[in-house]
Amino acid sequence: MKRLLLLLLSIGFALPLEAQPENRPKNLILMIADGCGPASITMARDYARAVLGRKALALDAIQVGAVRTASASSRVTDSAAGATAYACGIKTYNGALAVDTAGQPVATLLEAAKAQGMAVGLVATSRITHATPAAFAAHVPQRAMESEIALQMLAQGIEVLLGGGWDYFLPPAEGGRRTDGRNLLREAEQQGYHIVRHRAALRQPLRPPVLGLFAQDHLPYEIDRDTTQIPSLAEMTQLAIELLRQHPKGFFLMVEGSRIDHAGHANDAAAHVRDVLAYDEAVAVALDFAQKDGQTLVVSVADHETGGLSLGRNVDGQGIYAWHPEVLARVRASYERLLPALRDAAANQEAVLRELAGIDSLTALERALLDQAAGDPAALQAALTEIIGRRAVVGWTSNGHTAVDVNLYAYGPGATSLVGSFENDELGRRLAALMGFDLQTLTQQLRQKLVGQSH
Ligand SMILES: [Mg+2]
Numbered sequence: 182m183k184r185l186l187l188l189l190l191s192i193g194f195a196l197p198l199e200a201q202p203e204n205r206p207k208n209l210i211l212m213i214a215d216g217c218g219p220a221s222i223t224m225a226r227d228y229a230r231a232v233l234g235r236k237a238l239a240l241d242a243i244q245v246g247a248v249r250t251a252s253a254s255s256r257v258t259d260s261a262a263g264a265t266a267y268a269c270g271i272k273t274y275n276g277a278l279a280v281d282t283a284g285q286p287v288a289t290l291l292e293a294a295k296a297q298g299m300a301v302g303l304v305a306t307s308r309i310t311h312a313t314p315a316a317f318a319a320h321v322p323q324r325a326m327e328s329e330i331a332l333q334m335l336a337q338g339i340e341v342l343l344g345g346g347w348d349y350f351l352p353p354a355e356g357g358r359r360t361d362g363r364n365l366l367r368e369a370e371q372q373g374y375h376i377v378r379h380r381a382a383l384r385q386p387l388r389p390p391v392l393g394l395f396a397q398d399h400l401p402y403e404i405d406r407d408t409t410q411i412p413s414l415a416e417m418t419q420l421a422i423e424l425l426r427q428h429p430k431g432f433f434l435m436v437e438g439s440r441i442d443h444a445g446h447a448n449d450a451a452a453h454v455r456d457v458l459a460y461d462e463a464v465a466v467a468l469d470f471a472q473k474d475g476q477t478l479v480v481s482v483a484d485h486e487t488g489g490l491s492l493g494r495n496v497d498g499q500g501i502y503a504w505h506p507e508v509l510a511r512v513r514a515s516y517e518r519l520l521p522a523l524r525d526a527a528a529n530q531e532a533v534l535r536e537l538a539g540i541d542s543l544t545a546l547e548r549a550l551l552d553q554a555a556g557d558p559a560a561l562q563a564a565l566t567e568i569i570g571r572r573a574v575v576g577w578t579s580n581g582h583t584a585v586d587v588n589l590y591a592y593g594p595g596a597t598s599l600v601g602s603f604e605n606d607e608l609g610r611r612l613a614a615l616m617g618f619d620l621q622t623l624t625q626q627l628r629q630k631l632v633g634q635s636h
Pocket residue numbers: 215260307311312313314437439442
């Protein structure tokens with residue numbers, strides 16, 4: 182009996198992995214919620230129920246397992262090693278983008294898709310040259326090499342690039358940060374790209390290749406976003422799918438909710454929960470397409486948790502059995518706007534908190550926290566986190582990443598072979614196997630090409 186069960190299990194799990202070509206997904210949409218741990222998902226769901234009157238997240242319907250996030254160099258990964266695990270199916274050191282622990286380039290899912298004649302796209306709310314999207318399209322030993330990353334990205338022939346960060350595409354004289362004097366937006370245009378820099382330009386019909394950069398740096402947090410000027414992550418996802426879906430050989434699309442992580446680093450609960458919800462709306466767009474299409478595998482995962490978020494915490498030495506999404510719903514700005522306003526307000530801090538944080542009057546303890554932090558930006562940020570955290574009963578334990586497992590979600594052909602709990606690099610390898618990608622052979626070719634170039 183036990184043996185029969187094992188046999189059935191092994192058939193159930195092994196068959197899709199050994200990918201019969203006729204069962205192979207035509208399209209792969211890989212969604213990455215940077216810095217979104219299990220508590221962030223609970224936070225967004227509770228908020229959606231209490232504040233928005235929704236029953237569940239789009240993600241809730243497709244949860245299949247968990248992923249362990251350690252990198253080759255630490256139990257606590259950074260986003261570069263985390264994204265490389267998914268892009269290349271290997272663990273590498275923190276800071277590395279699509280290179281192994283010896284610094285040698287490793288082929289990515291995006292490159293493998295290209296090699297099979299598929300169309301490819303990258304969407305992010307950070308600079309498009311930031312670690313997560315870069316791990317799919319550039320091979321560099323350090324994530325900070327964003328000028329080089331922009332060059333490599335444009336050389337890949339990617340059909341759709343949408344996000345923030347024209348910084349690394351322009352020289353200083355034209356509003357950017359490139360040190361080589363090159364204007365990569367002009368070069369991309371000569372390469373055939375349609376360059377888009379405003380949301381309004383999306384109203385005209387577009388054809389690939391498209392390079393859409395909607396801010397100099399990262400796109401604003403969802404809570405701060407001017408919805409008339411900057412597209413949402415869901416809008417960018419929809420556009421990317423529209424641009425890629427006509428391709429006869431299918432497409433690979435990576436979509437990142439990048440700034441969930443940034444709000445976690447800042448311990449900014451209100452910005453964090455809004456960015457998780459914006460990500461979930463993008464997941465809903467992908468799922469809607471996949472349901473109608475029937476040949477698309479949608480996978481959602483995080484690279485790691487950020488902030489050590491807790492729903493429920495000690496307040497005045499007591500563990501509180503509650504948390505209050507309504508407190509976060511009253512906050513109308515991220516720390517990027519709140520903190521400068523508080524710094525500049527001097528005696529008028531209460532007015533700023535009323536206007537931007539929905540806090541009508543401060544307790545004596547809250548007043549003391551703010552007074553003690555006067556003149557010290559880091560202390561002011563910690564004081565604000567404590568004020569909002571006590572009211573919402575939300576806690577944070579780090580301004581960095583943590584080692585906890587993250588949730589894994591999948592829908593579509595091949596989703597059953599992603600059921601379970603496994604390492605992050607294993608997810609990359611399973612995705613490659615499902616798509617029929619041979620990353621090892623491609624890696625050998627990539628290295629030979631580089632050797633050829635250096636002679
Ligand atoms: Mg990222």
